[in-house]
Amino acid sequence: MQRRQFLQSCPALALVPGLAKAELTVEISGMGANLIPIAVSRFGGENQLPKPISEVIRADLERTGLFRFVDGAPVVDPARPDWSNWRGLGADNLVAGSVRSLPDGSAEVVFRLHDVVRQAELKSASLAIRPENWRIAAHKIADFVYEQLIGVPGVFSTQIAFIQKQGRSYRLQIAEYDGSNPASAFSDDEPIISPAWSPDGKRIAYVSFALKKPIIYVQTVATGQRYVVANFKGSNSAPAWSPDGRRLAIVLTKDGISQLYMINADGSGLRRLTESVAIDTEPCFSADGRWIYFTSDRSSGPQIYRMPVDGGDATRVTFEGSYNVSPRISPDGKTLAYISRNGGRFQLMVQDLATQQTLALTDTAKDESPTFAPNGRLILYATEVGGRGVLSAVSVDGKVRYKPLQAFGDIREPAWGPLTS
DSSP, rough: OGGGGGTTTTTTOOOOOOOOOOOOOEOOSSOOGGEEEEEEBOOBBBSSSSSSSSHHHHHHHHHTTTTEEOOOOOOOOOOOOOOOHHHTTOOSSEEEEEEEOOSSSOOEEEEEETTTTTTEEEEEEEEEEGGGGHHHHHHHHHHHHHHHHHHHHHOTTTTEEEEEEEEEEEEEEETTTTTTOOOEEEEEOEEEEOOOOESSSSSEEEOOOSSSSOOOEEETTOOOOEEEEEOOOEEEEEEETTTTTEEEEEETTTTTTTTEEEEEETTTOOEEOOOSOEEEEEEETTTTTEEEEEETTTTOOEEEEEEEEEOOOEEOOSSSOOOOOOEOOOOSSSSEEEEEEEEEEEEEEEEEEOOOEEEEOOOOOOOOEEEEOOOOSSEEEEEEEEEEEEEEEEESSSSSEEEEEOOEEEEEEEOOOOOOO
16 A cells, blocks of 8 residues: 555554444643643533533543542532632632523533632533534533633544444544544445545545555545545555645656655646655645645655645655654644654654654554644554554643543544534
8 A cells, every 4th residue: 555655564553343432541641730620510400411411521621631620519500609619629610511401302501611719700601402412512612611721722522534444344434532433434345544634624535445446535524425536547645635625735656656746626737746766655734835744765764855835855854763754744833743663663753843853752663644633732643552453642742641441443544633613
């Protein structure tokens, strides 16, 4: 497979049948006294929902590694909390709310975020939901709380995509950010690789071998409709969306060795970007759309380069280590994530693009396919633990690590979707 040309010496993730419901659990190191003391009370009337909405809000915030949770009264009056009680318990902030059934069968969820120290309500809002969408409501409330207290958008209501293999079947799965409630967007008995979300989150590009060769498709998430973007002679692989969603950088072998090309999202306007005698692959756009980062073996071993988006001279970006692949750029354009071979271990690395300082974020040995959360705070990746392929995540400073509570099965190539309204 084209996208894995430089990863052939990295053992594949184990093939584990079945797709278990998975949620990412968190381990925290080095945060200590910096944690924000917060209480999330049970919402009045939340027993009307399939499960308590407050539990999901708390779990979302807990996974960030930024909060210390304070327990108190199980249910409180959202509009009139007992300030002295919560302050005595050590809470700086309180999340409280209620759920009310509406005549049309929907429900109204009202929530409030309080500053316990100042004895004041910071913000309040309400959501009208269908009861089956209770988890979506919980994620949106957690996003609201996170942004108010941390100052950057939360990613709890975002989605992830990944490839799952079960028996002979390959599935393009879409799930909640924590891996819950996966649903198949496309399945086939031939491999599917390289999922990539469009910037608006409405489409996914991917490579399918359904016709016995790698072909790039774009599929609309809501309808399942798809169309061919690239089906040229040879391999068509590694699609990457431009920030404006109008174009894709892709890898083709139609003229011989793997090279980078640009193509419009409707499959028109193909244009070659690289003219090298080396393998050029795995493109990704910079956040501002000015640059394309990619992997190339033009320096005798695979390293990461960048070039102007319209083509031109390429500049080497990685110098530490002899094997660096799979570049991904953070949403703010300041950090490069990639996979590096260190002493026979394939590990997730980050590099500060301004200082070129690098940091190993993992201690595993078979990492692949990094993808940034849309707020830039986390990186999701595939790895192998205990002989099983899993998804894991880590904060960009390495202090917060997420691990699945249950294994999905054989999971590869995660892609984190964008923020949505």
